[in-house]
Amino acid sequence: MVAGVRAAADNEPRMNHDPGAPSPTDLGTRLERTNELLQRMLAEVAKTPSTHAIFVDAGYVHAAAGLLVAGTEDRRSFDLDAEGLIDAFIDKARTIFADSRLLRVYWYDGARRRIHTSEQQAIAELPDVKVRLGNLNANNQQKGVDSLIRSDLESLARHRAISDAALVGGDEDLVPAVEAAQGYGARVHLWGIEAAEGRNQAEPLLWEVDSTRTFDLDFCRPYVTRRPVTTFESESEPPPSRDEVRLLGARIAATWLGERGPDSLAELLPGHPYLPGPVDQDLLVEAERRLSRSLRGHAVLRRSLRDGFWQQLQSRL
Missing domain, CATH: 1.10.10 (Arc Repressor Mutant, subunit A)
Structure with missing residues (x-):
């Protein structure tokens, strides 16, 4: 009888124990350590403020603000206080995104052969401002600005460098930029300038963004000055x-x-x-x-x- 039981036991499959494998006690210790590290990381993330950036299509700003305040879209007929307007945008963002810090302001404009004008150079030297230039063709039309905005928006959103983007513009070609940024979890807020009549922002762009805000005549007036014209x-x-x-x-x-x-x-x-x-x-x-x-x-x-x-x-x- 005893011999039969011993034989049966010998025939049962045996569990192979790897001497190098961690014991249940070791696994429990490692899990506790991992959980502790995760909790610390989450606590640090919670302390990190969200970040926003402002993206300004200078062509839109000149046309819309010039028409609203000076009655003309011709940039040669009025002066725009870009520094003052940028400061006003930063102050407005500080109010709207109260728990967020500013990454920087991106100022998109056109220039012949992408060479800075003296005005654009002065803007580029402002703190927290990055000037990005597209090209100007023979008819003074901007080329490549929309693609620059999309590239920056998408890249910053993909790398989690921003949580919110304030976009000052109105061109329908900006819709892909908005979609790209939103695809990476960023919220895009469209800022515009009051239209003298009708609308100066494309409806598909208005539909796509997370929120909209319009700056009126009183907001824009301090930053636009019509140039005097002398006559013979x-x-x-x-x-x-x-x-x-x-x-x-x-x-x-x-x-x-x-x-x-x-x-x-x-x-x-x-x-x-x-x-x-x-x-x-x-x-x-x-x-x-x-x-x-x-x-x-x-x-x-x-x-x-x-x-x-x-x-x-x-x-x-």
Whole structure:
């Protein structure tokens, strides 16, 4: 009987014990240590404040604020106190995101060949401000700004660098940027400037964001100043001659071509003798700046100015 029981026991499968495996006591100790580390990490995360950033489409701000306060979207007709406006945006964000810290303000603008203007350089030197430049084509249209905004928004949200983004803009092309940031858990708040009439922000953009806020005339007025325009009628000195204005047009054309290159010239030639509206406006404003006089009431002088501009360009062919 005893022999039979012993034989049966010998036939039962035996559990192999790995000498290197941790004992139940060791496993319990490790779990306790892991839980303690997790609790410490969660406590640190709870102490870490959330972070926000402000993304400003400068083209939208100039157009919307200029139209609202100065009655024009033409940036050459008014001055924008960018530093004061940025400070106002920061103060507003501090109020809205009371328990959050500012990462920085991103200021998106266009420039010829992405070279900072003196105004953009001054903005870039402000504390907590990052200037990001797209390009400007021959018609003064911004190119690449929306893609820069999307890249920054998406990257910061993906790396959990921000929890909230205040986006100052209105272009429908910004919708993918909003979607990308939201996909990584960030909340996007659309800030806009009161429209003089109708709307200045695309409806699909308004639908996509987490909240909206509009700044009115009283908010914008301190930061927009219309530039004075002088006229010949108010001047005691006689106006310049047609030859003087024609020569000035040639000088401006030489500068224009040097900044933009031969490709821009090729774009203008099919329209001769007419200049595209933005180029013609640039020419007129620059001539008035150099003359310290207005040419708005002198059609003959304006034609001389354009003649000199074209003659200089054609001499380069």
